Amino acid sequence: MSDTSLPRVVIVGAGPAGIRAAAALVEAGLYPMVIDEGNRVGGQIYRRPPDGFVRTPEQLYGSEAAKARALHALFDRLVADGRLTHCAASSVIAVHEGRLHVLGDGGVQIVSYDRLILATGASDRVAPVPGWQSAGVYSLGAAQIALKAQGVALGRRIVLMGSGPLLTLVGAQLVKAGAEVAAVLDTSPWRQQIRGFWKLAARPLVTLRGLALRVRLGGRYHAGVSLERIEADGQGVTAMCWRDAGGRQRLTPCDTIGMGWHLRAETHLADLAGCAFTYDEQWQQWLPQTDEMGRAGNGVYLAGDGVRLLGADGAEIAGRLAAVACLADLGHRAPATSADLRKLKRLERFAHGLASAFPWPAKMMRALPDDAIICRCENVTAGAVRQSVDFGGGEANRVKSLSRVGMGRCQGRYCQLAAVELAAAQAGCIPSDVGRFRGQAPVRPAPIGAFIRED
Structure with missing residues (x-):
């Protein structure tokens, strides 16, 4: 007691x-x-x-x-x-x-x-890719939760993309469970991964386990890719369009995409x-x-x-x-x-x-076309974020108030980092100068009825 x-x-x-x-x-x-x-x-x-x-x-x-x-x-x-x-x-x-x-x-x-x-x-730390608002696009964490908690794979033919240990881990777990993983697309090139390798030696056994998982993926794994767009129809995802490290355009049919850039x-x-x-x-x-x-x-x-x-x-x-x-x-x-x-x-x-070997794709964010969706909750485009900077300056909360980016259900968990990259590029400064969205309560969606008490 x-x-x-x-x-x-x-x-x-x-x-x-x-x-x-x-x-x-x-x-x-x-x-x-x-x-x-x-x-x-x-x-x-x-x-x-x-x-x-x-x-x-x-x-x-x-x-x-x-x-x-x-x-x-x-x-x-x-x-x-x-x-x-x-x-x-x-x-x-x-x-x-x-x-x-x-x-x-x-x-x-x-x-x-x-x-x-x-x-x-x-x-999950996610980075917007044109078409990521389509049905059938999940975070890597969501794919892993479905596998751990319910024993199911979120799709019949899956493409995973992003960078970091979780990308390899989820891919290997899905393969081991019998799921069809069509491709694992890593935006970090081999030379970048090797650059961070000496610090990874601080945990040699963990590093070796990661390499073993990478081997399990075999030819599904591609490093140094460029992600162009997610293709979809009225039913959801149909294919992933990307370029390999040599610049060759590839189209991988799929019905599910998992994405994430570390945490x-x-x-x-x-x-x-x-x-x-x-x-x-x-x-x-x-x-x-x-x-x-x-x-x-x-x-x-x-x-x-x-x-x-x-x-x-x-x-x-x-x-x-x-x-x-x-x-x-x-x-x-x-x-x-x-x-x-x-x-x-x-x-x-x-x-x-890890942070050095599998970096956040800042350049990819800054090059997003104006019609790409940044905030899936509020359907805010990259162009709207850029226009808000031109109108009100490159400060995070001003950009938020003018464009509504980060005002939706996730409260910026998925879109804030990309929005800040866009705002910094448009304002000609660095992301730390743009600042961050202020936290607001409730931090999770809550029904109005939950606040009503009889007393």
């Missing part, structure tokens, strides 16, 4: 970072609350399928099956022992003055906290919690500022891919460090952290190698 005399520590997110943070707090004698959007914990990387699912952890998680099992078992044990409160299928949609607005089955509830650990993870940190709640941000040139996106332990100020701590894009292993370490920082600030005796900090530095070197 919860001791009301203890400080109220709330963790948002139950992926690797959130689970490790919760375990560290429980071990110190605290009773945290863990709020997560999923029905079952694990996050995206260790997403748990529903009960009765026939595929084994080895089939779902590959070489990471043991880690997934350990994290799932750890959290299940904490819940069974009554050491924490787990709010499943609940989404934090706002943060204000020490209170969280939590959307669940019973509507919106208010949860106060003394300390807040945000382990919100990351989502985009999920930072909306950090923004509403008052965290400071800085533009990260390596990842080419705005990230929250913290110290090495994850402290962001005002009793807020950040962990996992929502602040550092270091993958599942890095998220576990960061979650533990954030909990240790929280304990120290509350006056509790905190365990040593030197070993974890050393591991984190090694993971950061590896992550920088």
Whole structure:
């Protein structure tokens, strides 16, 4: 049972970072609350399928099956022992003055906290391609979720495109599951990938596993491609038009496309919690500022891919460090952290190698034709974004207000980075000068009825 005399520590997110943070707090004698959007914990990387699912952890998680099992078992044990409160299928949609607005089955509830650990993870970083608004175009993460959670491939003939480890991983997972993957198109040329290889040596086993997955793709994999357009009819996607590294035009028939360029940190709640941000040139996106332990100020701590894009292993370490920082600030005796900090530095070197080997396709964004859709939610074109810069200047929120880019259901999660690239090119400046969209509540769509309370 919860001791009301203890400080109220709330963790948002139950992926690797959130689970490790919760375990560290429980071990110190605290009773945290863990709020997560999923029905079952694990996050995206260790997403748990529903009960009765026939595929084994080895089939779902590959070489990471043991880690997934350990994290799932750890959290299940904490819940069974009554050491924490787990709010499943609940989404934090706002943060204000020490209170969280939590959307669940019973509507919106208010949860106060003394300390807040945000382990919100990351989502796919996508880059608009002409025709990407067509039915049958998904993110790589969506394709992976369908495979993990439901055991299905989103299409009969699939083309994957983008760059980064997830592109190779999802392609190999689909092939292994028996799906027909027609092509895996990587916008990063071989020379660029080799340039980042020496930093990838910081994790040699992980690098070798990635190369093995690449081999499994065989002739389906093409590096250094140029993506021209997605062709579609009234029923959805019909083909992908692209050019290979030699400049030869190719047309690959397909009915489904998965796309993604590594990850985009999920930072909306950090923004509403008052965290400071800085533009990260390596990842080419705005990230929250913290110290090495994850402290962001005002009793807020950040962990996992929502602040550092270091993958599942890095998220576990960061979650533990954030909990240790929280304990120290509350006056509790905190365990040593030197070993974890050393591991984190090694993971950061590896992550920088990934960012160098598989860069964000900024030039591709800036060359988009005016009629290309940038914001799928609001049907905003590249031309409209450019015109808004000419009319009101190259500042992110002014561009947003004039063109409506980023005002839709996703709140800029899919379109902001591309819109900023376009605005910077039109204004003759760099993306960091354009700025970022301000976070607004609710950070997720919520029904009006959820806010209506009888009292």
